[in-house]
């Protein structure tokens with residue numbers, strides 16, 4: 282497997298507090314990597330670094346051939362290849378399908394009705410395409426957030442506790458969706 286991310290001696294500090302310290306981490310294409318650790322361990326912080334939302338304080342990161350130095354913003358071409366579903370996803374006060382289409386617009390991608398509908402089918406929400414996002418259950422809302430990320434066909438899909446606070450049925454559904462996506466498209470999924 283080819284290496285997608287390389288991290289060496291990466292730390293993240295907020296003020297004088299070091300909240301993350303990674304000696305060496307390689308993440309390969311097609312790999313599913315799960316981060317496990319207690320609250321405050323730095324899991325979400327690592328995802329913000331992998332998503333290039335925040336730069337590392339020290340150390341060097343590579344995303345394939347691109348080197349991102351500490352304190353530097355990653356180039357937009359790199360940032361666009363990675364998508365995150367955040368711990369508390371916020372949906373727009375619109376229909377389910379327009380939430381998914383919005384993901385495409387935001388990234389400057391052409392809106393594709395077919396792609397939106399295929400993605401909604403992949404997360405089991407075809408029947409709710411026209412429903413208002415406000416009226417969804419927690420599990421349905423989380424699947425909309427997942428569809429909004431999947432529709433972008435990222436090289437790395439970063440998921441921050443995508444099954445937290447969900448019932449066992451929705452936890453199972455989301456795990457199946459991610460496993461299937463990884464199998465079929467050889468995409469990379471992390472949480």
Ligand SMILES: Nc1ncnc2c1ncn2[C@@H]1O[C@H](COP(=O)(O)OP(=O)(O)OP(=O)(O)O)[C@@H](O)[C@H]1O
Pocket residue numbers: 295300318319320321322323324325326327
């Ligand atoms: N912007 C910030 N400024 C200061 N401290 C921060 C900031 N963001 C995160 N932290 C601190 O960094 C530490 C790691 O936070 P992080 O959110 O990465 O933990 P986590 O492993 O995701 O926890 P949880 O399981 O509760 O989501 C925490 O102690 C947190 O308070």
Ligand SMILES: [Mg+2]
Pocket residue numbers: 324325326368441
């Ligand atoms: Mg967290």
